[in-house]
Amino acid sequence: MGVFGENNADVQYWFGRASKLSPMNTPLPSPAPTGVDSPTAASGTVDASKIYGIGDAQVKALDNVTVSFQAGQFTAIMGPSGSGKSTLLHCLAGLDTLTTGATFIGSTYLASLSDKELTELRRTDVGFIFQAFNLIPTLTAEENIKLPMMLGGETGDAAWIDQVVSAVKLDGRLKHRPSELSGGQQQRVAVARALASRPKIIFADEPTGNLDSETGAEILDFMRRAVREFGQTIVMVTHDPGAASYADRVVFVGDGKIVGDLADPTVDQVIDHMKQADS
Amino acid sequence: MSFRSTALLARKSIRARIGRTVAIAFTVTAGVSFVVGSFVLADSMRATFSGLFNELVSDVDLEVRSAEAFAGNSERDPIDASIAEQLSEIEGVDIVEPSLIRFAQILDEDGELVATTGGPALGYSYIGDAGLQGITIKDGRAPIGGEELVVDKATADRVGYEVGDIVSYLTDAGTHEGELVGTIGAVDSDGFLGASVVALDIPTAIEKFGSDGKVDAIDIGLTDGADATAVQAAIEDILPARIEVITGEQLADESQSDVDGFISVFGTGLLIFAFITAFISAFIINNIFQITIGQRLRELALLRAVGASGKQVRRMIVSEAFVLGLVATVLGVFGGIGVSRLILFLFNQAGAGFPDTETILKLRTFIAAAVVGLGVTLLSVFVPARRASTIPPVAAMRPELGFEALKKKQLIIGAIVAAVGVVMLIIGLFVQPGPALSWAALAGAGALALFLGVASVSSTIAAPVTRAIGWPIAKLFKVPGVLARDNVARAPRRTSSSASALMIGVALVSAAAVFASSLRATFTDILDNAITADYIVTDPNFFGLSPAVAESLAALPELEAVTPVRGIGAQVNGDTKGFGAIDPKAFEVLVNPDLQAGKIAGLRPNEVLIHTDPAGDLNKGVGDTIEVLWQNGIEGTLTVAGVYGDATFGNWLISLDTLELVSDAPARDFFIIGKLADGVSAEAGDLAVAAATADFPQADVQTNAEFRKSQEDQINQLLLTITILLMLSIVIAILGIAITLALGVFERTREIGLLRAVGMNRRQLRRSVRWEAVIVSTFGALVGIVLGTFLGIIASLAVPDDIVSKLAFSPMIIIVVLVFAVLAGLVAALYPSFKASNMDVLKAIATD
16 A cells, blocks of 8 residues: 555545534535536545455455546446446445545535434435345335435425426336336336435446346436436446446446546447457 | 334334244244233132132131141141130120031042042031031031031032932041031032032031040121120130130131232242243244344345434334234233133143132233233344344445344353353352342343353354254255255354254253252152151141051051151241151151261150251250240240251151140141061051051052152152143244244245256255254254253252252153154244245246
8 A cells, every 4th residue: 555545544534624624515625527527526536445355365446546426417437347336336325435535425525424424414415226126125116215205204395206206107106015016117216216305416336237228228318317307416337338328428447446538428439448448 | 313214114014024023923922921821820819719718707707716826837726615605605796606627538429538629628517507607508408416417519519419318428536427418618619629528517526527625716706786806805805825816807818818828839930931931932033033134134224325324224123023012912911811721721630629710910910911022022122123223235235245244243242141140040049148039030040141141152062063963864865964954054143043942941841850850869869768668658638647547557566667747836046947746766767867966766755856957056965955936835945865967857856745745736647657567578568558547548558669659750740840831932942943944944045946946856855944943953952951951950959958969860851852852843844844845946046
């Protein structure tokens, strides 16, 4: 690790202190954005490293990654299996913790938060869409959608929820349990849940990985509409160039590092980029 | 934080996992039912008995009887019937009714003894409905004069006696007969709580019962408007020394507290087993929750990911448990009423002769049900719920990270708990601080802590031990056997906790077995060394034998020595002691009491033999005198004539002559021992003894070997009773193994699908699950046997040497327990193996 490791620790320490002293509204120490110019970053990392295991068995899943994701944008993170893309997403979302470095959502640095504050943040500011096992099996579709709000003791914005439900074409399926829904319907419930609380940012981990291409396209189309029409921010991990082409920007990850960045990608551009990375 | 969301999640979860919910609710319900049943039975019996006793004496305003210096264990001295005449002359006295209750055995038409239904065979004095006793005429009328009698209706109906028949009966004064003129019953029942009763008018009773002009007590009814206190004072003035007069209320209170004492012991005994059952169900619920939380890992992590706090996850699980506990409590109250009926039925089948009782539900019973039902469930879910709250949200996508959070080892805590348990147990049993209840509670708590600790620590030996148990199974059943063995060994924590419930049940049975074996060994040792008697004569009804039996035996030339053994209470330095009374000359021949100093045979009136323990405590030796206060209030001085070391016959021995000097109570022999004279064959002796006791059908003559056998039978009976009471716990333990196994099968759905896909047939799969259960139950039984043997040894060492002085083990019981464990495993595997073999292969493989 050497000098960098110590530096990273310092950075984390100072960012942590800064946001503790003035939790919100602290002006961001503008992390250098790679690629697209944008006035506001909804989320990002600074010198983020994540190491699993000890000694010889050490695996560096993230290696000094600094990246930011713009508000109101649909960003895809791509990379081969084991590249660290999922770890990056988990750390960005506050589901997992970094070994060194910092991650932020809006103006909040996650390392400075207690478990309670982190829970609160996940409930109000973050939405999730996973590849599978997105829904609580014992609850109906409607209850699953409202779950984050209910956990906070709120009912949510009924009109907004109605709008979301009809947008994902779930009317009539709301009283069904996950086991009574198709894979595509389950993912639509997951998307609706992620949108229902109007989070600052939605993280999606291979949301179409378990779906056939037609159903997957429907979900991706809807995610893109959520960004265009509702101004939602979405960060999605995928290894499917087709899925990535729905995004406004693609960030390529390899061996725990950012290895490329592409704006307004087409499927061919993404494939080309991947071939370059492989060679 | 929202209660609504937790409540919703909990409710939905209960509904979705209804099978598991029912299983948990059942185990809790069983424990609650047993606790409620114990309370209901004790309360109901108390109400029934005290109601009966109150009614029996409700007409008695005052009673005259001989006084007692302290509450002892022998009968009060009788009083002269002639006092009655003086009493009737006192102003305000309306009815004076002497009462006499003695031994009287009804004979059937062939002259054979009529067995009672659990109670003693009694003779009453009775003056009819005008009297003060709560006895009512059922048919016919009351007896008048020496040729008439009545019998209790229950016995008359059973034997087939009708009014007008001639009935024979046997008393201490011989065999008599009279004409049956009616039937009677206590208050409004047909019988006398299982006793058989023959009743005569007062003069006839005095004559035929051979009471030598005496009666037990004289009951008094006052005229209307008489001042009870004034009458009581007037009576006191004319009474001779050591005769007292008490009110009817006092009399009722006395019988009430006698009943309470008995029922409390009975109820407490049941409660101990009820709490053991509840304790074992706590183990199982804890295990089930622990496993299901592992299975719901991703679901719980997902909840955390979408914004549930750890506290909300914990609250959700606790809410689930709470609802379960509540349902189980309500069901348990109903179940408890059934259990109380069942226990009553079982005890009556065994000949206890309890009356049919009404069902009394007190507030306390409901509170106990809630404490056990909710307490057990909430306590057992405490640790699993706390662990669930530590599952990290990332486990929703990477379950392997979540399992790490669940796998915290708590071995050190387990070891400490076990050690503390042993220390508490040893202090409780050997140091015995404070009153009996406190050290018994300390020892009990120590045993529970030991169980908890061992249950936790046993996971460290689970893998190697189950591999050893599984070795022959793997050899015998090839692939299914190997799979069974490996499945058990790969989750040692789960194996040990699912075996724990059975371990506790088996440990308690084994401890009781070691204790019983030691008790038997000690007893056999006494019969071999301390007592050289060839015959032991007892009264199965515990009413005591007429002295005529011993006299008739003593007259036989075939016997060298015969002595009856009687007893009386006396206070020495304010402490109540039991004194045995014997014929010293015969006693010396029959018993070897390990005499340390002095003599036995020449024991004179007002001399005493004492055991080395009181001799040491009081610092008395041969020739010293000891002041005693006899139970009837007479004070006396005894001279120590000898000191002995064997406590088989108690710590204090006086001669029969001394007993007659200090007590007027009717002489009843607890038992009689006798020895054949030199040169007399056993056959000749048996014949002579049988002839001498032929007139005393209540006397049960046993040879030394028969007596030994019957005592061993009693010990075995005790062991059997304990085992039966532990049965419910063991059934719950088997259920626990079944549930754990079913959950394990569910968890391995994919793996089972794979096994089936590559060619394992249903039968092989069933076999694999079945032997897995057998390995788990055998493991539990083995740990239980080791632990129980340890507990049994400690308990045997802790009790005084005159009860248990030898340690003994029964290999037979160990074999029976192990065979039982294998069977238990097979039973537990029935459902899980069926479930596994009926799985749809395609669906199983597709399971995520």
